[in-house]
Structure formats: structure tokens, C-alpha cells
Amino acid sequence: MSTTVGNLIDRVFREYLEPNDDVVSFTVLKDALTDSTSDTIIDYDATYLTSEEEDALGTGAFLEINNEIMLVSSLNTTASQITVKRAARGTTIAAHSTGDTLKINPPFPRKVVFDAISDQVENLYPTLFAVETITATADTGYVLIGTHGQDVDTNNYLVNPLKAISQYTDFSTGSDSTGTIFSPVSTQIVQLPNPFTFTDSDGVSRTKRYTEGPSVVNALQFYNISSGHTVYVTFKKKFIAPTSESSTLAGIGIETEYEPIIMAGVAAQIISGRDLPMVTQNYITESLQAAVYPVGSSTSIRNSLLQYQQILINQARKNLRARYPESVSINGTHNPGI
Numbered sequence: 001m002s003t004t005v006g007n008l009i010d011r012v013f014r015e016y017l018e019p020n021d022d023v024v025s026f027t028v029l030k031d032a033l034t035d036s037t038s039d040t041i042i043d044y045d046a047t048y049l050t051s052e053e054e055d056a057l058g059t060g061a062f063l064e065i066n067n068e069i070m071l072v073s074s075l076n077t078t079a080s081q082i083t084v085k086r087a088a089r090g091t092t093i094a095a096h097s098t099g100d101t102l103k104i105n106p107p108f109p110r111k112v113v114f115d116a117i118s119d120q121v122e123n124l125y126p127t128l129f130a131v132e133t134i135t136a137t138a139d140t141g142y143v144l145i146g147t148h149g150q151d152v153d154t155n156n157y158l159v160n161p162l163k164a165i166s167q168y169t170d171f172s173t174g175s176d177s178t179g180t181i182f183s184p185v186s187t188q189i190v191q192l193p194n195p196f197t198f199t200d201s202d203g204v205s206r207t208k209r210y211t212e213g214p215s216v217v218n219a220l221q222f223y224n225i226s227s228g229h230t231v232y233v234t235f236k237k238k239f240i241a242p243t244s245e246s247s248t249l250a251g252i253g254i255e256t257e258y259e260p261i262i263m264a265g266v267a268a269q270i271i272s273g274r275d276l277p278m279v280t281q282n283y284i285t286e287s288l289q290a291a292v293y294p295v296g297s298s299t300s301i302r303n304s305l306l307q308y309q310q311i312l313i314n315q316a317r318k319n320l321r322a323r324y325p326e327s328v329s330i331n332g333t334h335n336p337g338i
Contacts, residue, residue: 005252006245008259009113016267017108019283025053025104029065030080033096042070042082044102056104057082062089064103065096067111067245108270118241120265121252128261128316130237130253131324132158138166138229142190142219144198144208151211156194157253158218158235161187162324166231185231186223191216213240234324257319261312268305 018024027048033039042063046054054077057063061072063084069091070084087093091111134155136143146155165182195209196217208217222231240252249259267284284301288308 002248002250003256003259004245005114005117005242005247005249008117008249008262009110009245011259012113012117012263012266013108015263015287016284017113017270017280019280022280022283024106025049025056027102027104029096029098029100029102032098033065035093035095037086037093040073040084040086042084042102044080044082046077046080053104062105062109064106064109065100066094067091067114068094068096069109069111112270113266114242114245116266116269117262119269120262121239121254122241123265124258124261124313125238127313128239128258128320129159130157130239131162131234132237132253133232133234134158136220136222136231136233137227138185138222138225138231139227142221144192144196145218145220146208148200148206148208151209153210154213154237154240155218156210156214156216157238157240158189159238160189160236161220162234162236164222164231164233166225166229182232185225187231187233188221188223190219190221192219193217214238236324257316261309261316264305264309264312268302268309271305272302 027044027046030043030045033042044057049057054075057072058075059072063070063072063082068086069088070086071088072082072084074083076082089109089111091109132154134145136145145158146153164185164187166185167182194215194217195207197205197207200206210217220233225231237253239254242252249255254262271284281301284305288304
């Protein structure tokens with residue numbers, strides 16, 4: 001099962017932000033909530049709360065259910081009901097199920113952690129990069145990458161080829177299935193305007209466009225290979241910002257090795273400028289020490305997290321270079337294997 005952004009958020013809380021002995025006050029929903037702005041009455045289970053915690057549910061308190069934050073406008077302790085304003089602090093209204101957890105005045109809202117993960121993912125490039133291999137058919141002109149006319153895919157995140165190979169008897173004859181080895185192919189990426197209108201081989205006018213991500217349309221130009229042969233091109237690729245908690249890390253280009261890098265960066269980003277409770281400071285310090293990274297008394301926890309993150313980045317960068325050596329570029333043409 002693929003790890004999701006939601007799984008990574010849980011891990012950030014578990015390893016950095018929520019010490020086991022300092023759990024945020026919470027209760028659960030007794031009835032489901034719809035995603036309607038008119039659905040503003042929350043029935044909560046009072047058995048989870050002390051009298052002091054229930055009093056904290058009063059007017060002006062912030063509640064969090066999943067990714068949605070709500071502002072309390074009134075509290076009825078007799079009926080165990082709260083009236084709220086939905087979708088507060090820039091969050092999105094959503095439906096919630098009976099039994100969902102309701103956090104009271106959370107110091108680190110889940111939406112904040114999600115946004116920090118998105119920031120960290122995008123900031124990894126160009127120090128680190130994702131890798132994707134596509135299949136293309138060589139032609140004398142440039143070869144457009146991706147599905148023609150499709151508004152959203154990820155081929156506009158491709159940066160440049162790391163290697164290109166093809167398998168056949170020689171570069172002028174033979175079929176793709178007759179070769180016994182893979183031979184390197186020289187290639188060049190061409191960035192076209194977005195949207196890009198062209199005439200296909202059947203004389204039909206088509207348009208390739210992207211509505212998300214980098215505003216370019218990518219194409220490939222091959223050299224020293226006859227038209228019609230299959231070429232496997234491995235690209236350096238920018239990371240894709242997650243769109244929801246259900247986004248998989250593999251789908252946005254994040255390898256397992258990069259998860260601790262993102263988590264350390266998220267924790268540093270979120271605690272910046274905050275006065276942390278001593279129990280949280282100790283918890284983060286213990287997490288860093290468990291990772292065999294010492295935290296000196298004169299060093300702020302945020303700086304320690306950033307230094308630890310940089311150590312992880314340097315190691316990941318070294319591993320990435322070993323797996324994917326940079327191809328030689330001559331006049332913009334990438335020549336793998338030289």
C-alpha cells in the first residue's frame with residue numbers, strides 16, 4: 001500500500017509535534033456533519049472531556065475536524081452541543097462522520113502541516129529531483145510528450161533527460177525487438193509555449209495545454225536514430241505539490257528516503273517564531289537524539305532541525321548522483337553514455 005500525504009502528516013505529529021504526555025484536548029462527533037454551510041450544530045461526546053476542557057469549548061474557541069477548522073459561536077453544555085462557523089481560517093468545508101475526532105484549540109492545525117509539507121516538497125528541487133521514464137517513438141522532427149489535448153498530466157514537470165536508450169540491431173535497420181543490448185540515444189528537450197497548437201500526421205489541428213504546474217509544453221528531439229524506433233527516456237523531474245491528503249508520495253515523486261527530510265523541514269517551518277511548551281521542546285530534542293543527531297544547549301531547536309535536514313539532504317543528493325550521473329550536454333543535446 002502506497003504511503004499517502006495523510007500518512008506523512010500523522011508521522012510528523014507522532015514524531016515531532018504531539019508528545020504522548022501532552023495530547024491536545026479532544027472529543028468525538030456523536031452525529032455526522034454535511035459539507036453545507038448551514039450545518040452548524042455539532043453534537044459532541046462529553047465523556048471524553050473534563051469540566052475544564054468542556055469550558056474551553058466556549059465562544060471564540062477553534063475546533064478542528066480532519067482538515068477543517070471551525071470557530072465556536074456558542075456552547076450548550078447541557079445538550080452537549082456547539083454552534084460553529086464552518087471553514088474558518090482559510091480551510092475548506094467538508095463532510096465529517098460520526099466518531100470523527102474533534103480537537104480543541106490545536107496548536108498545530110492539520111491544514112498547517114499539510115501546507116508545510118507542500119512547501120517542503122516544492123523546495124526540494126533542484127537539490128534533489130524526482131525521476132520518471134517515458135516511452136517515445138523517434139521521429140525526424142520533435143516528438144511531443146504527453147497526451148494531446150489533455151489539460152492535466154505531469155509531463156510539464158520534466159526538466160531534462162538523464163539518459164535515453166533504444167534496443168535494436170543498429171541505428172538504421174532492424175526492429176525494436178531484434179536487438180540484444182540497449183544502446184544510448186542522443187536527445188534534446190524542447191520547451192514549447194503553453195498552450196501549443198500543432199498539426200498532426202493526419203493533418204488535424206490539435207492543441208496541447210497544461211492548466212496546472214509549470215507553464216510549458218515539452219517535446220523531444222532525437223539524433224542519430226531512424227524514425228519509428230522506440231526510445232526509453234529517463235528524465236530529471238520536478239516534484240509535484242500534493243493536492244490532498246490522499247495524494248501518494250510515489251505519485252508526487254517522493255521516495256521513502258526523502259520522508260525524514262520533509263518531516264524535519266516541516267517541523268522547523270511550523271515551530272519558527274513560536275514559544276514551544278517545554279514538553280514539546282524535549283520531545284523534539286529526543287526525536288533528534290534518537291536519529292543520532294545531538295542537540296547542543298546553545299543551539300535552537302529550529303536550527304537543529306534545519307541542520308539535521310541538511311545532513312539528510314546531502315546524503316540523499318550523494319545517493320542520487322550515484323544512481324543517475326549527469327548526462328553530457330553538447331550544444332543542448334544530451335548524450336548519455338559518453
